[in-house]
Amino acid sequence: xxxxxxxxxxxxxxxxxxxxxxxxxxxxxxxxxxxxxxxxxxxxxxxxxxxxxxxxxxxxxxxxxxxxxxxxxxxxxxxxxxxxxxxxxxxxxxxxxxxxxxxxxxxxxxxxxxxxxxxxxxxxxxxxxxxxxxxxxxxxxxxxxxxxxxxxxxxxxxxxxxxxxxxxxxxxxxxxxxxxxxxxxxxxxxxxxxxxxxxxxxxxxxxxxxxxxxxxxxxxxxxxxxxxxxxxxxxxxxxxxxxxxxxxxxxxxxxxxxx
Amino acid sequence: xxxxxxxxxxxxxxxxxxxxxxxxxxxxxxxxxxxxxxxxxxxxxxxxxxxxxxxxxxxxxxxxxxxxxxxxxxxxxxxxxxxxxxxxxxxxxxxxxxxxxxxxxxxxxxxxxxxxxxxxxxxxxxxxxxxxxxxxxxxxxxxxxxxxxxxxxxxxxxxxxxxxxxxxxxxxxxxxxxxxxxxxxxxxxxxxxxxxxxxxxxxxxxxxxxxxxxxxxxxxxxxxxxxxxxxxxxxxxxxxxxxxxxxxxxxxxxxxxxxxxxxxxxxxxxxxxxxxxxxxxxxxxxxxxxxxxxxxxxxxxxxxxxxxxxxxxxxxxxxxxxxxxxxxxxxxxxxxxxxxxxxxxxxxxxxxxxxxxxxxxxxxxxxxxxxxxxxxxxx
Numbered sequence: 001x002x003x004x005x006x007x008x009x010x011x012x013x014x015x016x017x018x019x020x021x022x023x024x025x026x027x028x029x030x031x032x033x034x035x036x037x038x039x040x041x042x043x044x045x046x047x048x049x050x051x052x053x054x055x056x057x058x059x060x061x062x063x064x065x066x067x068x069x070x071x072x073x074x075x076x077x078x079x080x081x082x083x084x085x086x087x088x089x090x091x092x093x094x095x096x097x098x099x100x101x102x103x104x105x106x107x108x109x110x111x112x113x114x115x116x117x118x119x120x121x122x123x124x125x126x127x128x129x130x131x132x133x134x135x136x137x138x139x140x141x142x143x144x145x146x147x148x149x150x151x152x153x154x155x156x157x158x159x160x161x162x163x164x165x166x167x168x169x170x171x172x173x174x175x176x177x178x179x180x181x182x183x184x185x186x187x188x189x190x191x192x193x194x195x196x197x198x199x200x201x202x203x204x205x206x207x208x209x210x211x212x213x214x215x216x217x218x219x220x221x222x223x224x225x226x227x228x229x230x231x232x233x234x235x236x237x238x239x240x241x242x243x244x245x246x247x248x249x250x251x252x253x254x255x256x257x258x259x
Numbered sequence: 260x261x262x263x264x265x266x267x268x269x270x271x272x273x274x275x276x277x278x279x280x281x282x283x284x285x286x287x288x289x290x291x292x293x294x295x296x297x298x299x300x301x302x303x304x305x306x307x308x309x310x311x312x313x314x315x316x317x318x319x320x321x322x323x324x325x326x327x328x329x330x331x332x333x334x335x336x337x338x339x340x341x342x343x344x345x346x347x348x349x350x351x352x353x354x355x356x357x358x359x360x361x362x363x364x365x366x367x368x369x370x371x372x373x374x375x376x377x378x379x380x381x382x383x384x385x386x387x388x389x390x391x392x393x394x395x396x397x398x399x400x401x402x403x404x405x406x407x408x409x410x411x412x413x414x415x416x417x418x419x420x421x422x423x424x425x426x427x428x429x430x431x432x433x434x435x436x437x438x439x440x441x442x443x444x445x446x447x448x449x450x451x452x453x454x455x456x457x458x459x460x461x462x463x464x465x466x467x468x469x470x471x472x473x474x475x476x477x478x479x480x481x482x483x484x485x486x487x488x489x490x491x492x493x494x495x496x497x498x499x500x501x502x503x504x505x506x507x508x509x510x511x512x513x514x515x516x517x518x519x520x521x522x523x524x525x526x527x528x529x530x531x532x533x534x535x536x537x538x539x540x541x542x543x544x545x546x547x548x549x550x551x552x553x554x555x556x557x558x559x560x561x562x563x564x565x566x567x568x569x570x571x572x573x574x575x576x577x578x579x580x581x582x583x584x585x586x587x588x589x590x591x592x593x594x595x596x597x598x599x600x601x602x603x604x605x606x607x608x609x610x611x612x613x614x615x616x617x618x619x620x621x622x623x624x625x626x627x628x629x630x631x632x633x634x635x636x637x638x
Binding site for chain 2: 033068070072075090187188189190191193194197
């Protein structure tokens, strides 16, 4: 069984977000991690391999630093990794990333049985790549999945929907995006970390994939970023009970507009 | 000179930090309050390879550097110093001497058992009348046929209540002073062995501190570790390495105090503004952060020298001295920054304060550290 997992390197969830003078988010001094939802995807891939055999290939689009997230996945137990790294992808949006991944997966890394991904990345929270990728590869897709069973060329998944869950059966190959709760993510063991250093990590450019810069031109341009306004201090009402209650009701109606 | 983590060190940091936050932190308060040995956590640490970090893979260790070891101990101790010392003692005081002085057969059995975490180790050195004066031992080992017969008492032995194996230092020839000491590996499921008094301590309450009692305890002749008469060298070499572990533990405590006090200072409003805006608080945090960084560099340098196979005794002593005093100061001032809240058990600062103190005492007091450093620079 060939299992592919798409990952992204993201800011540490504890990182302080700083917007630089150029109106862009600065990554200077920020600790980078494997996107937490992708951890579930990597874990599910490794679990599948442990059960059914085969190999786990982790793939990502990113710069040199993204190799760290791939190595971390290898330390958890994935077998090999592919990084699509190209200057033309520096500001890639969800569209561009899915174009690059789709080309890799329909060409050099074709022949997969299942693709796992996180349901979204915690940085932009766009939740676009899994759906776009499934569309481009013409695969069955299940998003926000909390349980997976693979057997007899089929995937039976449970996914979260508004107000409950639904169970789907899909023919493989299929793309499954992971929600928190899908599994309990393992820590890479120390021997795993040591082995990860020797596992293959291929770096490919757009040219290697047979793509041009135009093919991955982003459709979305980030014009500027700003931090949410600081929270204003609350109001404290004082005085006689009747007056305070009347004032509170007025504020709830006219200012907060909640009643 | 390079001040960047290797890939391996970076992954170690990410893994250990995540493990410490998710698995160690939630138990830390109870571990301390209930005197509860964190058996489940130790088991998980063993599965991850944390009980034999720099033991070669051939002996079921993880084959990683001492810098990785230091990183791991710091991250674990950031949330629970008791868990940190359990790990440090097994790695540094039990695995290390067998790795350095053991025969191939001893390594195959004892080192592999301890590095994999199947068995827990401790070091039996200190006695009631032999603390800093570590050569003044009363415990004896006498060769009788194919056995060594051990008699005596060891005190203040970390992991002593749970340990399966003890690296024991005993006198084989009392007339020769420290040249008459030898080291042994003792399996503690021995009818001649019992655990005596368990200490009720100020801090690191989740780790046991036990008296070990040996009464005609017979062990095979082959369990001599190193040569007869070289036990003091085994002890000193072992403690040199142990100091990297304790320095790292102290770094974890110091960082805990600094991080918690910093977070509090940003939130706590007095005189109409967060107290972090007050210079009195700022200078405390600035000094503590500076000392922490300095202690960390010293510790990583000592670990680096050990990895390179160079002498590191002086550097390990400097690291432990600096890190321990930084931990104590950080915990003291951390409580000061939290004021009355810091003095209560609602915040973990008082635990850091109690845990920090031991780092100035065990595996060589701060006074002995200064003695080691002075001896090195004056020789």
